[in-house]
Amino acid sequence: MGDTLQMLLGRIDPYLLQIIVNIGIGIVLALGLNVITGLTGQLSLGHAAFMSIGAFTSALITIKLGLPFGVNLLITGAVSAAAGALIGYPILRLTGDYLAICTLGFAEIVKVIFLNLEITNKALGLSVPPPRSSIPLPIIVWLVVIIAVILVSFIHDSRFGRALKAIRGDEIAAEAMGINVVRYKVQSFAIGTFLAGVGGGLYAHFISYINPSDFGFLKSIDILGMVVLGGLGSIPGSIVGAAVLSAAPEFLRFMANYRMLVYGGLLVFMMIFRPNGLMGGINFTEIFLRALGRKPHMKTLTEKEKLP
Amino acid sequence: MLLQQLINGIALGSTYALIALGYTMVYGIITLINFAHGEIFMVGAFVGLLMVAKFKMNFFLAMLVAMMVCMLLGVLIERIAYRPLRKSSRLSALISAIGVSIFLSSLAQMIFGADAKGFPETAFPVQQIHLGDADISTLQLLIIGVSACLMLSLEFIVRKTKIGKAMRATSEDYNTAALMGINVNMIISFTFALGSALAAAGGVLVGLLFNAVSFNMGLMAGLKAFAAAVLGGIGSIPGAMLGGLLLGVTEVFGVAAGYSSYRDAIAFTILVFVLMVKPTGLLGKKIQKKV
Numbered sequence: 066m067g068d069t070l071q072m073l074l075g076r077i078d079p080y081l082l083q084i085i086v087n088i089g090i091g092i093v094l095a096l097g098l099n100v101i102t103g104l105t106g107q108l109s110l111g112h113a114a115f116m117s118i119g120a121f122t123s124a125l126i127t128i129k130l131g132l133p134f135g136v137n138l139l140i141t142g143a144v145s146a147a148a149g150a151l152i153g154y155p156i157l158r159l160t161g162d163y164l165a166i167c168t169l170g171f172a173e174i175v176k177v178i179f180l181n182l183e184i185t186n187k188a189l190g191l192s193v194p195p196p197r198s199s200i201p202l203p204i205i206v207w208l209v210v211i212i213a214v215i216l217v218s219f220i221h222d223s224r225f226g227r228a229l230k231a232i233r234g235d236e237i238a239a240e241a242m243g244i245n246v247v248r249y250k251v252q253s254f255a256i257g258t259f260l261a262g263v264g265g266g267l268y269a270h271f272i273s274y275i276n277p278s279d280f281g282f283l284k285s286i287d288i289l290g291m292v293v294l295g296g297l298g299s300i301p302g303s304i305v306g307a308a309v310l311s312a313a314p315e316f317l318r319f320m321a322n323y324r325m326l327v328y329g330g331l332l333v334f335m336m337i338f339r340p341n342g343l344m345g346g347i348n349f350t351e352i353f354l355r356a357l358g359r360k361p362h363m364k365t366l367t368e369k370e371k372l373p
Numbered sequence: 374m375l376l377q378q379l380i381n382g383i384a385l386g387s388t389y390a391l392i393a394l395g396y397t398m399v400y401g402i403i404t405l406i407n408f409a410h411g412e413i414f415m416v417g418a419f420v421g422l423l424m425v426a427k428f429k430m431n432f433f434l435a436m437l438v439a440m441m442v443c444m445l446l447g448v449l450i451e452r453i454a455y456r457p458l459r460k461s462s463r464l465s466a467l468i469s470a471i472g473v474s475i476f477l478s479s480l481a482q483m484i485f486g487a488d489a490k491g492f493p494e495t496a497f498p499v500q501q502i503h504l505g506d507a508d509i510s511t512l513q514l515l516i517i518g519v520s521a522c523l524m525l526s527l528e529f530i531v532r533k534t535k536i537g538k539a540m541r542a543t544s545e546d547y548n549t550a551a552l553m554g555i556n557v558n559m560i561i562s563f564t565f566a567l568g569s570a571l572a573a574a575g576g577v578l579v580g581l582l583f584n585a586v587s588f589n590m591g592l593m594a595g596l597k598a599f600a601a602a603v604l605g606g607i608g609s610i611p612g613a614m615l616g617g618l619l620l621g622v623t624e625v626f627g628v629a630a631g632y633s634s635y636r637d638a639i640a641f642t643i644l645v646f647v648l649m650v651k652p653t654g655l656l657g658k659k660i661q662k663k664v
Contacts (some may be wrong), residue, residue: 102464108464108467155643156648156649158652159652162400162404162603162607163603163607163652163653163654165406166599166603166644167644167645167646167648169596169600169641170600170641170642170644170645171645173552173596173637173638173641173643174638174641174642174645176638177614177635177637177638177640181634182635282592282596282608283592286471289468290468290471293464293467293468295466295467296465297462307563307622322483323483324479325475325478325479325482326475326476326479326480326483328472328475328479329473329474329475329476329477329479330472330476331472331474331478332468332469332471332472332475333453333454333469333472333473335459336461336465336466336468336469336472337454337457337469340458340461340462340465341461341462341465342465351586362438368442369519371377371380
């Protein structure tokens with residue numbers, strides 16, 4: 066089966082395929098951060114750190130153990146989630162910007178540790194061999210995207226997700242309602258970092274060379290940009306945001322030298338004209354039901370959810 | 374040895390403090406993490422360098438010009454990128470700030486190139502002063518002196534002048550200040566101007582200290598200064614000074630103790646530990662939250 070799939074992929078322009086895979090990885094990362102920042106309202110500026118933990122774990126599993134890629138990704142995700150929970154437990158007691166700077170600081174610490182570890186080849190970085198799997202990587206990436214979207218949609222509308230949204234709305238009120246705030250925050254952090262780890266594992270095998278410096282502050286900001294641009298807490302938003310921001314540098318490539326300049330300017334203008342994100346405040350359930358010709362009860366569905 | 378490292382640390386720390394003040398003042402007034410602040414610091418360094426190298430200006434004059442230019446830049450950034458977003462979610466403003474930051478650093482890269490540039494040797498004649506077994510350079514004394522003067526003038530402006538009173542009122546309660554007839558828009562612009570001027574001075578001093586000015590110098594310096602502001606308790610002006618000095622001194626001591634490859638992690642490790650013990654920073658006010 067692998068060969069037929071490989072042949073089918075061979076028909077797609079390699080450059081286009083590369084952009085498509087980049088978008089897929091971006092979606093996985095953005096969905097993870099969306100659970101932490103969008104749903105639970107905890108601003109994290111260190112998402113790339115968990116991505117790097119995932120990337121190095123996954124690369125080392127392939128290099129040293131040679132486990133099948135599916136198992137590899139699961140272990141990678143679990144390691145990142147464990148790291149996330151371990152870090153999250155003490156720092157998630159902080160609120161707002163104090164939490165933000167702590168996650169940022171933690172990300173810098175992780176980067177420096179990786180830069181000094183023998184096993185990750187210090188500042189030279191690691192070359193990653195191709196994954197052990199018969200299915201080609203682009204298809205694995207998009208399978209993971211589909212699973213991640215289903216998982217996060219499931220969380221979004223579950224009892225667990227409602228608890229997270231209550232915490233986002235008001236922590237003290239949520240606590241008064243009997244929600245164990247710290248526990249839910251750590252759990253949402255673990256889910257978000259699980260996805261970050263898996264995204265990192267995919268990234269490592271796709272790029273096939275990883276360096277601790279690739280996962281700096283700017284990478285975290287890139288991912289945050291996807292989430293905010295798409296609309297906080299919105300799953301279609303994360304997908305669109307990831308697609309736009311992953312593809313934008315490629316489409317702006319014709320401007321070569323002005324690329325980052327335009328990108329920075331675009332971020333500002335997007336925020337000024339759609340401060341709640343591209344998909345923020347759009348209710349997809351309503352649009353869907355309208356399209357089916359079944360208008361829902363307006364009052365319950367059009368009320369905009371309050372953003373933090 | 375100890376004295377030597379202490380002086381090195383204080384010199385580095387006072388530049389962090391200069392940048393941290395801008396973060397803390399802006400945060401105190403509009404609760405925005407102004408991520409473009411590190412880039413203003415970078416622009417300040419470049420303007421200073423340009424004035425000294427191209428226009429053969431006196432060093433102090435060049436620093437003044439850099440401060441003026443950055444004041445305008447700071448006010449302009451607030452007008453264009455933050456003011457339209459004042460009513461929307463804080464994260465949008467944050468992303469906008471990051472956009473400005475990317476814009477400015479890539480602009481600097483386009484104009485000045487990717488390699489680091491140094492000040493000409495004539496910019497400031499460095500001499501060594503021997504004090505016991507410590508070697509103190511006149512450059513370090515200059516940095517400490519200029520920073521101290523700037524911080525004292527800032528304290529004076531904030532504590533003793535009418536506009537400083539208005540600043541404190543606005544940071545206490547934005548809406549009530551507006552009702553009392555304070556032109557809050559003007560105060561916010563003024564705060565940005567003050568903070569940017571301090572960052573520009575910091576930029577010129579750091580450029581001279583390391584003899585390197587580059588388009589990406591703003592990122593790490595900005596992050597560390599932000600860490601310093603949070604360490605001291607964000608929103609508190611003495612806190613930013615204390616945080617900056619503390620981070621500078623510990624960083625220098627850490628490097629002296631042989632952890633130079635962990636240099637950038639030292640500041641953040643201290644920050645994380647302090648926040649766990651004291652969640653609002655060293656001099657931060659304890660916030661009572663109610664539903």
